[in-house]
Amino acid sequence: MSASNGDYFLPDPSPWPLVASVGLFTLAGGFVMLVNEVNMAPWVMLAGGLIIAFMMFGWFGIVVLESEAGKYNAHVDVSFRMGMLWFIFSEVMFFGGFFGALFYLRNLSIPWLAETDILWMGYEGGWPTAGPMGAELIAADTPISSPSQFSTIGAWGIPVWNTLILLSSSVTVTIAHWELKKNNRLGLIVWLAITVLLGFLFLYLQGFEYAHAYADLGLTLGTGVYGATFFMLTGFHGFHVTIGAIILLVILIRCIRGHFKPDHHFGFEAAAWYWHFVDTVWVGLFIFVYVV
Amino acid sequence: MSAAHTEAHDHHDHRPSGIMRWLTTTNHKDIGTMYLIFSLTMFFVGGIMALAIRAELFQPGLQVVNPELFNSLTTLHALIMIFGAIMPGFVGFANWLIPMMIGAPDMALPRMNNWSFWILPFAFALLLGSLFTVGGGPASGWTLYAPLSVQGGAGVDMTILSIHMMGISSVLGAINIIVTIMNMRAPGMNLMKMPLFVWTWLITAFLLIAAMPVLAGAVTMLLTDRHFGTAFFDPAGGGDPVLFQHIFWFFGHPEVYILILPAFGIISQIVPTFSRKPLFGYDSMVFATAGIAFLSFIVWAHHMFTVGMPLAGELFFMYATMLIAVPTGVKVFNWVATMWRGSITLETPMLFALAVVFLFTIGGLSGLMLAIVPADFQYHDTYFVVAHFHYVLFSGSIMAMMGATYYWLPKWTGRMYSEGLGKTHFWLTTIFFNVTFFPQHFLGLAGMPRRIPDYSVQFTEFNIISSIGAFGLGLAQLLFVYIIIQAVRGKNEKATAQVWEGADGLEWTVDSPPPYHTFETPPTVK
């Protein structure tokens, strides 16, 4: 039995953290095999992924049970809130590294590379660029005729729609939150479902754009530093949207099952915070990767 | 709630026995113990690598290890000591002490605490496993500079993935520590009453959360440059190898303060106890710590003075670096002022604390020399840098942890350690440490490059001295293990709750050893 002494909650010993470590190790090992072309790599990674999924059901299952059993009082709730906020801060720093790389390349090292004539005479620099040995940038809407050409995705096509989609999803999740506080379960479920749909719509459009970039624009991960920063920033963002959407989906299922109370629903709020965070990152991306 | 309350007391100390206790525990004392044992183990693994390096450098020429392995050994020695010995060691102390110092029953997020620990053995299995791959271990130095680290085989990938795992462990551990300190303090324990060890850890945890994800980003770019065709660090695609250095050191410099701030906290606990006086300048200690943390984010390029930065950059980073000497000086001043007119006794923890104050200051001064741009053009990548960081890391962080072990071991085990053996360990360590590393200053000033398995004959004498010192230093640590085992096995004299006459703080109000759960009802702090 876990102990709940006055203000504190002390959980029982738990096997799940260890299972999580085994899963993580298997996944990491499988990934090393994958990039080094070991045949069984996909199977090892699959095993790792399954262990982690199994762990998540087990670990989060306990958390949900404990929460629904009322073991998390206001004090414990504060711990969870702080923990989530600091976790999001660590994610901000992770993206900060990639944004930093973008600014450094674009504003400092590319101009320096263009200035020196020792390495590549006649390299003009500028942005977007795939570097002196990379592909040549051509205007948008010009057909690509050789592998040494690429063009970029304009901001005012799908990306601006995606911006609107994510911004509205932040609004809908907030409305869902209000409904939860008013204990209007139907409103909660409808608005949250809309949020999840908007999230997956964003991902669908993003996937569509990627396919277009690879197939028609000559823009790939290997298109010099432009391709690298473009796909790494938007790719990690897309990955976070995927996670956020799955979390929201789980929360939606819990809502349908009648979990959460108007005054006690940290799981919901954590998911919403995470969603606002991926949304904010997207605004940064839209401005610095697409528009400017 | 009251039903749960009584029930909890019935099942008070229930926990699985045997190995399952350790695999599944959510208790901060168990987890702290595991961290400390892990740290000590890694200290010896990394130490053996250091001895292999010193054996090779005993004479000029190539004799003991081949150059490829030598490079892997310098790389792994550093990674293991930093991420395996020092960081987990401090987290171990944090786990044991922070809840007891602030009057909390445990850490705020106990299950996550267990995960933070259990990631580590797996991460280090991956890292050490790299030695057995076809291309050998990582050979680029712990700084993993591109383009060197873009080359190399599967071992480099294993290193990158293990760094990701260590990063997850550190960030989760740091979140837990911050939340514990912010949310679990006993009534009356306001921020400016917290012991300094708790304060330094609060700020260290912040540095960890801010810096580790940036390292994760850097090694991710390395990974995609290696395998997925990106050109972050390849000028042909418009990238820049110096970009890697900037990102790495944006993490790297805060990291060195992650490695020293908890040591400052430890010294600030030990010195007042054995001076039988409260710490001089508590408030200024807190502000100095915060100041160091802030400055640590704007000095990173002092590791890169020779890469060809614009002059304005060199000057900015030089002056910013020198500024750090101010809050650091405040701390040293406060420790000395604490001792001033105190009634000092020199038990082993105090000896270690004094040595740290003195020897760390030497490291700080050589740091100041390195911070001067024109001088660093001469010193960079020589043994002078190696001497500098061993004075701050070994005689700073590691010796502070040794002092801390002697200081709190009686509290944890309920038994005193053997004072005579402790003092012997102290003197052997201090003397051999200086024999090992002091000559490296001269070698560096004379121009001996670091990370090279061979050297020209004029450097021979100092290298011989250094290697002899290293083996002495290594052997002396066996005594340390013996002393710990002796105390743990409970044959020694019993320790009182107070343990040290001058000790002050909540952890000295509970029994030695403390019960499995302490402060289930919060104490009141005046």
Ligand code: HEM
């Ligand atoms: C007064 C404070 C300090 C100053 C001014 C300072 C300055 C410097 C400078 C300028 C360098 C670069 C030398 C070079 O590569 O040419 C350096 C290297 C280094 N410092 Fe410090 N330092 C200080 C304190 C510390 C502390 C407290 C630690 C760790 C606990 C530390 C750990 C290191 C390490 C590990 C390196 C070498 C990194 C590498 O290249 O592998 N330093 N220091």
Ligand SMILES: [Cu+2]
């Ligand atoms: Cu530094």
